[in-house]
Amino acid sequence: MSNASQLSDAYLLREDAPLDDRNTFGIAARAPCLVEIADTAALPEVLALPQLQDAPVLILGAGSNLLFAGNPEGAVVSFDCRRVIVLHEHDDHAVVRADAGAQWHALVLWTLQQGLSGLENLALIPGTAGAAPIQNIGAYGCEVGEYVHAVEAFDRTSGELRRLDRAACAFAYRDSLFKREPDRYVVTALELSLPRVPALRLDYAGIREELSVMDVATPDARSVAQAVIRIRQRKLPDPAVVGNAGSFFKNPIVPTALAEDLLQQHAGLPMFRGDAVDNRKLSAAWMIEACGWKGFREGDAGVSAQHALVLVNHGSATGVQLLSLARRIAESVRARFGIAIEPEPKVIGARW
Numbered sequence: 575m576s577n578a579s580q581l582s583d584a585y586l587l588r589e590d591a592p593l594d595d596r597n598t599f600g601i602a603a604r605a606p607c608l609v610e611i612a613d614t615a616a617l618p619e620v621l622a623l624p625q626l627q628d629a630p631v632l633i634l635g636a637g638s639n640l641l642f643a644g645n646p647e648g649a650v651v652s653f654d655c656r657r658v659i660v661l662h663e664h665d666d667h668a669v670v671r672a673d674a675g676a677q678w679h680a681l682v683l684w685t686l687q688q689g690l691s692g693l694e695n696l697a698l699i700p701g702t703a704g705a706a707p708i709q710n711i712g713a714y715g716c717e718v719g720e721y722v723h724a725v726e727a728f729d730r731t732s733g734e735l736r737r738l739d740r741a742a743c744a745f746a747y748r749d750s751l752f753k754r755e756p757d758r759y760v761v762t763a764l765e766l767s768l769p770r771v772p773a774l775r776l777d778y779a780g781i782r783e784e785l786s787v788m789d790v791a792t793p794d795a796r797s798v799a800q801a802v803i804r805i806r807q808r809k810l811p812d813p814a815v816v817g818n819a820g821s822f823f824k825n826p827i828v829p830t831a832l833a834e835d836l837l838q839q840h841a842g843l844p845m846f847r848g849d850a851v852d853n854r855k856l857s858a859a860w861m862i863e864a865c866g867w868k869g870f871r872e873g874d875a876g877v878s879a880q881h882a883l884v885l886v887n888h889g890s891a892t893g894v895q896l897l898s899l900a901r902r903i904a905e906s907v908r909a910r911f912g913i914a915i916e917p918e919p920k921v922i923g924a925r926w
Contacts (some may be wrong), residue, residue: 584616597637600817635702644923674704691772715778719745817887
């Protein structure tokens, strides 16, 4: 059991805190110190606590994008603040502000209820609003960076709370300034500029087909979100049932010439527009499945039978076992296709 100390109304400190229920893999891990923050204004005070001085601090959201291959060396900080408001109203759009601790899927549904669009393709992604810009989360042809108005973050270098606009966030595929400088910035809030008239994206991963099954002839943002939810529920295992962190590997982006050469050698290899005119994004799931890993299980560590990108914990797998499996999968893809694939989740306690 952990010892809890209410040092302030704004935060709660726990020593020797279990993290098993704070990561969606359900991996057993412990933090020497866990601080739960109810008011982001207390962050500078929290970061100055003696318990946070001797080792790197891990900022933990919903634990849906990390793998504990060991215990964190230092303190863990979690935001409990979840306020969501409309910050600015405009004729054609609105700016929404969400505290870092707000649950992402709940935020998506709330924006749709306000008559706003843009996030419908990102429905049912686990995690928090604070984590969304760090990873530049994306799904079904959309990335959150497209709708970011600004990110509020505490700069540990200067000791100041900063507000960075979209350009300053330096978004890229599953990447951002905050991911590249994790020891400097702590995201405290997210501002999103969301249109009132949707520009629906339907030509990705079966959305049109799902809408047809739903008998929706004229889709709107809400129906697209429902289609995405149905597809995700069908294709991806529920972390509440079997431990997982969603897609474990990023889709590799390669030069167009290399992508076309691979397609000549491996008919049917899916590829998509990359992040520039001269590259293409390849399907890591297709390559992993082609290597025979889909549905693989070794003890309690395995690969989902629903989706080859998803590593799963069937019960008591350790993070070390899952990391070892992930490395073997990546090596088999490299041996067969000559392509390096990298993990999406942050690995704690080991290097990739």
